[in-house]
Amino acid sequence: MSSQVVTEGFTDEQKEYLQGFFAGLSARKFAPFVGTLPDGLITASSAPGLKNEAAAAGSSEQTVFGTPVSDLCEQEIWKLEQHGLDIWDKLLAHATENRFPDKADTFRFRYHGLFYVAPNQNSFMLRCRVPGGQLNGLQLRGLANIADDWGAGYADLTTRANIQIREIAPKHLVKVLLKLQELGMTSRGSGVDNVRNITATPTSGIDAFELIDSLPYAKALHYYILNNRDLYNLPRKFNIAFDGGGAISVVADTNDIGFLAVKVGENKPVPPGVYFRVQLAGITGHSQFAGDAGVLVRLEESVAVAAAMIRVFAENGDRTDRRKARLKYLIDKWGIPKFIEDVEKKLAFPLQRMPVTDCIPAHPPISHGHLGVYKQKQKGRNYIGVSVPVGRMRTRQMRRVADLADNYGTGELRLTVWQNLLVPNIPDAYVETVKRALLRVGLYHEATSIAGGVIACTGNTGCKFAATNTKGQAVELVKYLEKRVSLDRPINIHLTGCPHSCAQHYIGDIGLLGTQVSLGGEQSDGYHVFFGGTSGPHEVLAREVFHGIPFQELPALLERVLHRYLAKRTRNESFREFVSRYQVKELQEMFSGD
Structure with missing residues (x-):
């Protein structure tokens, strides 16, 4: 592929930025390309005369x-009145x-990653963008400074390999955004009706098991969307996620x-x-x-395919009912074949059709590969998966991790969707x-088999939708269970405060x-148990097995559940495999009472 960057139609500043960006990608031996031809078709090949989609488009009245x-x-209506x-x-x-801000501007501020989270906290939350979960020590140290200077001295790692x-x-607000830009980071489009932080396999480029390094694809799509x-x-x-295969x-x-x-x-039908x-x-x-879409995509065409899919969704998704506005509901209405046909247009x-x-x-x-020390594909190098309980880091911890990455690694850090981080490229000797x-x-x-698998959303201390104090109660659960239960296999416990399921309770053990x-006679925190x-x-x-369990009763219930799993399982049977052998009523009977 040509290394010449087509910059016709861009300002001198944009040209300089694009040349630098693609030069950086070339250093990784690959630069995924996506552009728009004069006829509107999306291409994965660079060519003269490409259309500049960064220009503002008029809206129909x-x-x-x-x-x-x-x-x-x-x-x-808010979007139509003023773009975020x-x-x-x-x-x-x-x-x-x-x-x-007022109600409409509270919505618009989220286009810049600024969330007014009243009434739970009469303040803002900043959500960054960390494409592929990759950042460096300088950036983590800078985020710690933001948290100390203008926040409350801590940051949260999220289930999209991001930082809040x-x-x-x-x-x-403005000081925070400008400082973020000085760090080479952005929060643009990290909230509301936009493409959220794009994730990639956290061990991309260093994992002996991976099929490909997925990070360049996540980053290329990130920058394409920003512009x-x-x-x-x-x-x-x-x-959107790119999974290159691998340990995590x-x-x-x-x-x-x-x-x-x-x-x-x-x-x-395609070359091997x-x-x-x-x-x-x-x-x-x-x-x-x-669900599998039935298509096979060449690696270098993946960013173009993603761009086309986003645009089909933008043009055809439901804008009348937000409860039915996600991609799922468009595909429920159309079916995958029609969606793919419109993407191809x-x-x-x-697109190549091929059975999975x-x-x-x-x-x-x-399982739990995000924790511990693992050999990299690079000889003599290791990555260390660091446990961050419920994803919350104090600024002292952030600075120390940044120092360790700089002093003993290559300055690089990786975030994971499991609310923790990796310190890669550590020599054996260190x-x-x-x-x-x-x-x-x-x-x-x-971490223990319990602590290492606990994920919790923000909870009602910082989110108006949450019914419970998920992070605080997750910590209580871990302390209680670790004293009473010894597991020889990892287990995942996901606490989410509302049906939005930011902590994805449906995929936890x-x-x-x-x-x-x-x-x-009073309202109290409780949980439905799956x-x-x-x-x-x-x-x-x-599957939901118990409904509306008061939190005061939950630790003892889970202790009983885990002890009976250990007593009744077959050899080497995981918790998921164990409960899958029983109907819900049987599980209720097994885990209830003494």
Whole structure:
């Protein structure tokens, strides 16, 4: 592929940026390309005369993608009145006056990753974008400074391999955004109806098991979206993951689009090699995994395919009812074949149909492979998976991890969808040194089979939708269970505070969905209890076994559940395999009482 970057139609500043960006990708030996031809078709090949999609497009006064304005939901009216990217003057005004936004601008501020989270916290939360979960020590140290100077001295690692900083006053909004840009980072489009942080296999490029390094694809799509205005203002949020295979799952089947690396052998309709399978419409909060789309995509065409799929969704998704606005509902209405046909109409190349059974899947991920010390494909190098309980890091910990990455690695860090991080590229001689340094700031390279699998959403201390204090109660559960239960196999416990399921309770061995229950005539935190979920090759949604259990009773219930699993399982049987052998009523009887 030509190394010449086509920059016709861009400003001098944009040209300089694009040349630098693609030069950086070339250093990785690969630069995924996507552009738009004059006839509107999306191409994966560079050519003269490409259309600049970064330009603002006019909106019809009568309809929005065919939907009459009178039928639009409230949020779509707000978008029509003022685009969320066009509010810099409002951000400046609110910061100058230390003022919180009204309802419509609260929505628009989220286009810049700024979430006004009242009434739970009368402040803002900043959500960054960390494409592929990759950042460096300088950036983590800078985020710690933001949290100390303008937040509350901590940051949260999220289930999209991202970082959030809370308790920011409106007077600091502009300073926060400018500091983020100085760090070479952005929060643009990280909230509401936009493509959220794009995830990739966290061990991309260093994993001996991987089929391909998926990070360049995630980053190429990230920058393409940032620079194409028409890929904002979607009907609803949109999640995309690139899974190159390897030790750590990126749970691609929970995304709107999942690109999964597979191998194709000899005597097939396509040349042998590595390709992406496409999965569509994952949304476990609505009880659905992504389904195979029946197509095989060449690696270098994946970003173009993603761009076409986003645009088909933008033009055809429901803008009248936000409860039915995710990609799942468009595909429920159309079916996958029609969706793929419409995607192909936007592409300058055909999509290859091929049964998934003709493909060789990637190596299955290692259970709890995000924790511990592992050899890299690079000789003499290791990555260390660091346990971050419920994803919350104090700024002292952030700075220490940044120092360790700089002093003993290559300065690089990786975030995972399991609310933890990796420190890669540690030479054999320094592994023990780094482990000891982590322990001194309260971080562990290993965790118990219970603590290592606990994931919790923000909870009602910072989210208006959450019914329960998920993070605080997750910590209580871990302390209680670790003293009373000894497991020899990893187990995942997911706590989510509302049906939005940000912590994906449906894919946990044990899933806990927050609710309010009546206890002694008063409302109290409680949970609906689910068992037996997982993502990946054996994907299955967890089943609800207990309804409305007060949190005060939950630790003892889970202790009883785990002890009876250990007593009744067959040899080497996982918790998921164990509960799958029983009907819900049988599980209720087994786990109830003494």
